[in-house]
Amino acid sequence: MTDIRSIKLGISPINWVNEDVLELGDHYTFDDLMRDFTQLGFTGTENSRKFPKDAAVLKKALAEHGLQMASQWKGVLFSEPRRRASELESYRQHVEFLKSMGSRHVVTCELGGSIIGDPRRPKGVQDVHPLTDEEWNHMVEGLHQAGEICKRNGMKLVYHYHIGTVVERPDEIQRLMETTDPELVHLLLDTGHAYYGGSDPLELYERYADRVAYVHLKDVRNDVLERVKREGIPFQQAVIQGVFTVPGDGCIDFAPILRSFVRHGYDDWMILEAEQDPGQANPYEYASKSKQYLAQIVQELNA
Numbered sequence: 001m002t003d004i005r006s007i008k009l010g011i012s013p014i015n016w017v018n019e020d021v022l023e024l025g026d027h028y029t030f031d032d033l034m035r036d037f038t039q040l041g042f043t044g045t046e047n048s049r050k051f052p053k054d055a056a057v058l059k060k061a062l063a064e065h066g067l068q069m070a071s072q073w074k075g076v077l078f079s080e081p082r083r084r085a086s087e088l089e090s091y092r093q094h095v096e097f098l099k100s101m102g103s104r105h106v107v108t109c110e111l112g113g114s115i116i117g118d119p120r121r122p123k124g125v126q127d128v129h130p131l132t133d134e135e136w137n138h139m140v141e142g143l144h145q146a147g148e149i150c151k152r153n154g155m156k157l158v159y160h161y162h163i164g165t166v167v168e169r170p171d172e173i174q175r176l177m178e179t180t181d182p183e184l185v186h187l188l189l190d191t192g193h194a195y196y197g198g199s200d201p202l203e204l205y206e207r208y209a210d211r212v213a214y215v216h217l218k219d220v221r222n223d224v225l226e227r228v229k230r231e232g233i234p235f236q237q238a239v240i241q242g243v244f245t246v247p248g249d250g251c252i253d254f255a256p257i258l259r260s261f262v263r264h265g266y267d268d269w270m271i272l273e274a275e276q277d278p279g280q281a282n283p284y285e286y287a288s289k290s291k292q293y294l295a296q297i298v299q300e301l302n303a
Helices: 030-040 057-063 081-099 133-152 170-179 191-196 199-210 222-231 235-240 256-265 285-303
Strands: 009-011 044-046 067-071 073-076 106-110 156-159 186-192 214-217 268-272
Touching: 030 285, 057 067, 057 081, 057 133, 067 106, 073 081, 073 133, 081 106, 081 133, 106 133, 106 214, 133 170, 133 191, 156 214, 170 199, 186 191, 186 199, 186 235, 191 199, 191 214, 222 235, 256 285, 268 285
Parallel strands: 009 044, 009 268, 044 067, 073 106, 106 156, 156 186, 186 214, 214 268
Antiparallel strands: none
16 A cells, blocks of 8 residues: 555445435436546545446446446345245346446345335335344355355455445344354445444454455544434435445544554555535545545555
8 A cells, every 4th residue: 555546445436325214316327427437536446336237248348437336335135035045146147237236245234124125015114123033044044055156256255234224234244254154244344334333343353354345434423423323213214314425533542443444454445435415525526625635644654
């Protein structure tokens, strides 16, 4: 890590166009995103609902802007074995799409019991329904099978613990790591979701550095988080109210985290991400300031 240009630093379109709260940033177009990403100098991006659906068209368009597709979220329902065959077939198709885009990671999250995508639960539910031990074991089996699909394709399954799902708190992340095969299930370090869920992002990385294969760099506005927890505000509303922001604008100190990345030899994608209302927090301006903040840390690490 010599300077900010040497880091595989990507940008998440969710800073502009939200995938969970669809009204946030819906006016942005693919061309808008490409213009901003190019001007900001990012080299990677995740997928977006605003991107072309045809893989060949998308790959060509990203290449024209000097961008690589880093990954895309894939929600799964492995905790219900009756759906396993169809879930794995959908997963295989997703892996093949990402492989065709040149991606090497598959961002994966169990949706069973969650408030953000379990198709069996009514919309608007605010409570996570924990998995039974049997359901947890089914989830692990499914993750292992999905991990095998990734491995056969030269890719890695990276599990995204996420607020509003059955893996969000420190004990749940620990259980996931202890019950899954490290050769098949890797970890996505999301600094914002870690802090929101009660983990110290640095301690979490230090503990599972050998499992972390992909990173989301996200910050948290602690005053908003305290109010969210005090008033029991659900996750989607917390996002709208600004609980997340870009690195350098919240309460997380990223200097020791980047220093730990160097110490442990992490050299893969770091995706700058902030799920917030682009009408209240201009995504271009926030991404620009955050990139400068990270560049300053890198400069200090090299001093």
